[in-house]
Amino acid sequence: MRQSRFGPKVAVAFSLALCWVLPIAAQVETEEWRFRPQLGLWFGPVTPVPGTHLTRILETSLGGGLFFRMNIPSNNLRFETGASYSYYTSPTIARLHSIPVYGALSYILPIHLPLTFQAKGGFGSNFLRNYPEGSRNWLPLGYLGFEASFPAGKVVNIGLRIDYYFVYEQHLRPPPNNPNYRLYNGHFLNFGLMVNFNLNR
Amino acid sequence: MVKLRNILSFGALAVLGCTNELPLSDLLNNTMTLKLLGTYESNDPYGWLNLPVDDVITTSGVASSDPAIGGGSDLVNYVLNASTGLSVRPNDLKFYIDIAEIRIARGQGKAPGQPIPEYWSQFAISRQLLCSDYATAEPGRILQNCADQNGSSKLHEFFNGGFTYPAVDIEHGNYNHLGIYFRRFVTAPAVGFLGNGTFINATAPERTMVATFDNRSVYGMDVASLLQNNYGEAAAEPRMFPLQRKDLKLFVEAGHEPYVLEVRVFVKNNMMVHILQPAGGNAAVTYVAPIDWNTNHAYRDLFNGERQGGSLLMTARTYQPAKSGAIQFSAPATAGEYFGVTEAATMLTTPNMVLPLAATRGTNTRITNLPPGNYNVYRLCDKTRCSNASTPGGCDQAAGQDGYPETVAFCGQYTVSSGTTTNVPLALCSSACP
Known part of the structure; x- marks a missing residue:
């Protein structure tokens, strides 16, 4: 009998599917896993990371943003996506508008307190537009975050979050007519007072 | 497929940068x-x-x-x-x-x-x-x-x-x-x-x-x-x-x-x-x-x-x-005098009450770093001073010298191009400051 050439692949796929489904099944049995999305917003101080080049130009400012979070079939991981807006000013005329957009995995630290601690990592893209040059671009970003929150009732959670963005500009080319031009990356910190809502209780 | 490719390439641009x-x-x-x-x-x-x-x-x-x-x-x-x-x-x-x-x-x-x-x-x-x-x-x-x-x-x-x-x-x-x-x-x-x-x-x-x-x-x-x-x-x-x-x-x-x-x-x-x-x-x-x-x-x-x-x-x-040019005078002027230029639309007059757009000392012969354009060229001399005999608040008695170049000699209008030197004969910087 001719053996199907898909046989081994199907077997592997089936095994993988089992690895994925079985823990879910276990969770469903033990913790009644179900979709629990959250929608949140934050505002607070935003700043270039102290000591980095941009602190020569830009000052600490206020920013704010939105995020959406959902649990995935895991005890400790969630998926988060968010966007925010920051407008950096300076004592001179330099200004910077920044809209980072990211996706991240959020790990709930196994600390058994009424507070929930989450560490986050992800990537995305950052729209930037400066003044006075008016140059604008979407730049790739890397994201790290930390969050501490507690529930205030069944719907609302209140917390604090810190976000770090690494904005990568050095993959671009310096202008050809300026031999002294140096390329820089950006490092930004956001500190936010946050509130999020459990959309599905 | 084309749509999908467009979406994907837009996404890639968003991540990697749309422009330089x-x-x-x-x-x-x-x-x-x-x-x-x-x-x-x-x-x-x-x-x-x-x-x-x-x-x-x-x-x-x-x-x-x-x-x-x-x-x-x-x-x-x-x-x-x-x-x-x-x-x-x-x-x-x-x-x-x-x-x-x-x-x-x-x-x-x-x-x-x-x-x-x-x-x-x-x-x-x-x-x-x-x-x-x-x-x-x-x-x-x-x-x-x-x-x-x-x-x-x-x-x-x-x-x-x-x-x-x-x-x-x-x-x-x-x-x-x-x-x-x-x-x-x-x-x-x-x-x-x-x-x-x-x-x-x-x-x-x-x-x-x-x-x-x-x-x-x-x-x-x-x-x-x-x-x-x-x-x-x-x-x-x-x-x-x-x-x-x-x-x-x-x-x-x-x-x-x-x-x-x-x-x-x-x-x-x-x-x-x-x-x-x-x-x-x-x-x-x-x-x-x-x-x-x-x-x-x-x-x-x-x-x-x-x-x-x-x-x-x-x-x-x-x-x-x-992207600049220069003006070269054929000979130096007297010590204490200056060479200067203004844009073609602006004339210096005697007494000269403003600074020229660019200038050099009279014992040098070259004005550098001039953007391309038309310039009025001058030799500027110190022929007068504000004497104590003047009406208070004025300067109507002006015999002598004080170091300020009030007197203007027009040398002509010249065109400066990027990377080139325009020659100006000193002899053309006429009359007022011989």
Whole structure:
């Protein structure tokens, strides 16, 4: 009998599917896993990371943003996506508008307190537009975050979050007519007072 | 499939960058260099020339002084002695200059109530201290902030080609208004005398006048306060805060090609030994301040003696060094004279009351860093001075020389191209300054 050439692949796929489904099944049995999305917003101080080049130009400012979070079939991981807006000013005329957009995995630290601690990592893209040059671009970003929150009732959670963005500009080319031009990356910190809502209780 | 590919490529562009624009690096790299020069010349300035002396001080005494300051007095000898007098030792001049900031704008001035950042571009807000030395009148103290800024070498550069003023880039386009905010402009030596011209302190005459600079006392006199108002004027807007012009033609190109914003203040070789002997008082002071080429200094007038405004001039221009040309004269002019240019649309006239767009000393023959365009070319000479016989508040008696080039000789109109040198025969710089 001719053996199907898909046989081994199907077997592997089936095994993988089992690895994925079985823990879910276990969770469903033990913790009644179900979709629990959250929608949140934050505002607070935003700043270039102290000591980095941009602190020569830009000052600490206020920013704010939105995020959406959902649990995935895991005890400790969630998926988060968010966007925010920051407008950096300076004592001179330099200004910077920044809209980072990211996706991240959020790990709930196994600390058994009424507070929930989450560490986050992800990537995305950052729209930037400066003044006075008016140059604008979407730049790739890397994201790290930390969050501490507690529930205030069944719907609302209140917390604090810190976000770090690494904005990568050095993959671009310096202008050809300026031999002294140096390329820089950006490092930004956001500190936010946050509130999020459990959309599905 | 095509749609999917479009979506994917849009996503990739969003992540990797749509263009090669550099929003972060552009903030940190300067396309502009702000150069502040303390000279009439934009390139190759004179060294320090001997100081002119106000025409009221002559070897036979100070004209109309009361009490009389005679020919043999300490004051006259201190100023005019042929080998030790202040007039022949310009290298002993000291400057202590404190600049708050430089601003640029489009318009004819801030409207009342308009916020400052709405009108002015505050692109150079770093306070700059320039000082000849770091010594103070206070024992054991130095001018610490000026020393920390290396203000002595900055002052040297100010008088020899310009120093780079810390600044950020400005938006491209046209500007017409630029102002320099002087907090202090202290000069030394300033010497106090009794009313009849006798030294107050014969052993250290140059330690009799004290001014404040960099939070300390220094020997000298703050002449910024004397330059704030014109004769007879009590202007609400002081002339040194800012020292400004609203008729400049400053064009900033878009892009990353480096350019220079050159700001010139005519300080070097625009200094004169002046005297104050206020009527009714019993004291006299000699000090160094800008030449009274525009209005005779009313040295005995209690009110107008301290109103010497308008004698300090400034101008500004932009150029891209990589796209500039030069003008070459066939021969040098007489020492003390200048060569200068203006844009073709602007004519200099005698008496010359403005700084040329670019200039060099008369003993040099080349004006450099000129953007392509048409220029009026001039030789500028010192043929007149504002005599003490002038009507008060005016300058209608003008026999003699004072160091300021009031006289203009037009050499013709010439075209300058990028990277080339345009020749100008000196013989064509006609008539008025032979």
